[in-house]
């Protein structure tokens with residue numbers, strides 16, 4: 001079984017069609033197309049802003065998940081992601 005890859009910016013589980021692109025048009029190995037296109041991040045934001053941004057859709061997609069709980073989980077998970085690790 002293949003290990004699930006997560007976008008190293010927003011933590012979303014990745015599928016083949018979701019990968020972002022590098023400047024030369026190749027697939028980014030790390031980031032999804034929402035976060036990363038043509039070799040740059042689509043928006044400059046802090047980890048906390050990303051957490052706020054993701055909390056609403058995450059809570060909506062998972063039954064029993066509240067926005068507060070989603071944020072809690074992301075605050076644990078995000079510091080291990082490549083984009084936020086050096087902060």
Ligand SMILES: [Zn+2]
Nearest residue numbers: 007010032035
């Ligand atoms: Zn992403």
